[in-house]
Amino acid sequence: MTDEKPADVAARAVRRLTSAILSARAHGAVDPDLAAEISELADLLDAEAVDAVDCISGKVGTHDGALERSPVSGPKNPVAIPLRFELDDDGNASAPAEFPAQYQGPAGFVHGGVSGLILDVAMAVANSGSNRPGMTAEMTLRYLRPVPLHREVTVRGRHLRADGRKMWARGTIEVDGEEAVVCDGLFISKELSL
Ligand SMILES: CCCCCCCC(=O)SCCNC(=O)CCNC(=O)[C@H](O)C(C)(C)COP(=O)(O)OP(=O)(O)OC[C@H]1O[C@@H](n2cnc3c(N)ncnc32)[C@H](O)[C@@H]1OP(=O)(O)O
Numbered sequence: 338m339t340d341e342k343p344a345d346v347a348a349r350a351v352r353r354l355t356s357a358i359l360s361a362r363a364h365g366a367v368d369p370d371l372a373a374e375i376s377e378l379a380d381l382l383d384a385e386a387v388d389a390v391d392c393i394s395g396k397v398g399t400h401d402g403a404l405e406r407s408p409v410s411g412p413k414n415p416v417a418i419p420l421r422f423e424l425d426d427d428g429n430a431s432a433p434a435e436f437p438a439q440y441q442g443p444a445g446f447v448h449g450g451v452s453g454l455i456l457d458v459a460m461a462v463a464n465s466g467s468n469r470p471g472m473t474a475e476m477t478l479r480y481l482r483p484v485p486l487h488r489e490v491t492v493r494g495r496h497l498r499a500d501g502r503k504m505w506a507r508g509t510i511e512v513d514g515e516e517a518v519v520c521d522g523l524f525i526s527k528e529l530s531l
Pocket residue numbers: 400403404407457458461462465471472473474475502503523525526527529
């Protein structure tokens with residue numbers, strides 16, 4: 338018996354399904370009966386869905402619940418890996434990560450845009466851990482080595498400094514202890530409305 342919510346169990350299953358579809362494609366084809374069953378399940382859930390705008394959780398423009406629903410760290414979000422960030426005493430964020438096939442760019446390696454997404458969140462987590470949440474205004478990415486799929490790597494985020502509403506942070510993805518992707522980010526604190 339687990340305390341996991343049905344929606345979280347479903348999100349985890351959808352992640353596995355995504356990987357399995359890619360794997361089936363790579364090694365032959367998806368069984369037509371299975372494909373029909375998957376479509377029927379999607380129809381069933383879709384029939385229960387509310388308006389997209391009702392899916393927004395938390396106060397619009399704030400960071401309420403951001404980690405839970407994030408496309409990187411959110412257990413509630415089927416497209417998330419999901420990464421589990423830990424914060425050290427200085428507010429630095431880190432998480433082990435192993436990327437499945439759905440994040441592939443060049444064959445066998447993580448897509449560069451995905452690395453950017455991951456590092457945006459790693460830096461945001463570190464900013465929040467330093468009580469300085471903000472919106473991403475600018476990111477500069479340096480790709481030093483490709484990040485392999487299916488292998489454990491380390492994602493880090495570090496809040497560097499703040500000046501008024503501006504915050505600077507750095508995010509890295511490390512492969513075998515060496516920096517593979519380095520991102521410098523500028524964040525601005527601001528509440529927004531739709
Ligand atoms: C915990 C998990 C959290 C998950 C969140 C992950 C992070 C995200 O995904 S955020 C989403 C992506 N980002 C966005 O959508 C942001 C869109 N942009 C905006 O909303 C606005 O442009 C925003 C908020 C960045 C700045 O707007 P605004 O408050 O009007 O800024 P403004 O008053 O003009 O400028 C403030 C200062 O920042 C500087 N600045 C603003 N934008 C930039 C920029 N892109 N680059 C460099 N400097 C900038 C200005 O020059 C100004 O500097 P100074 O005070 O020295 O003159």
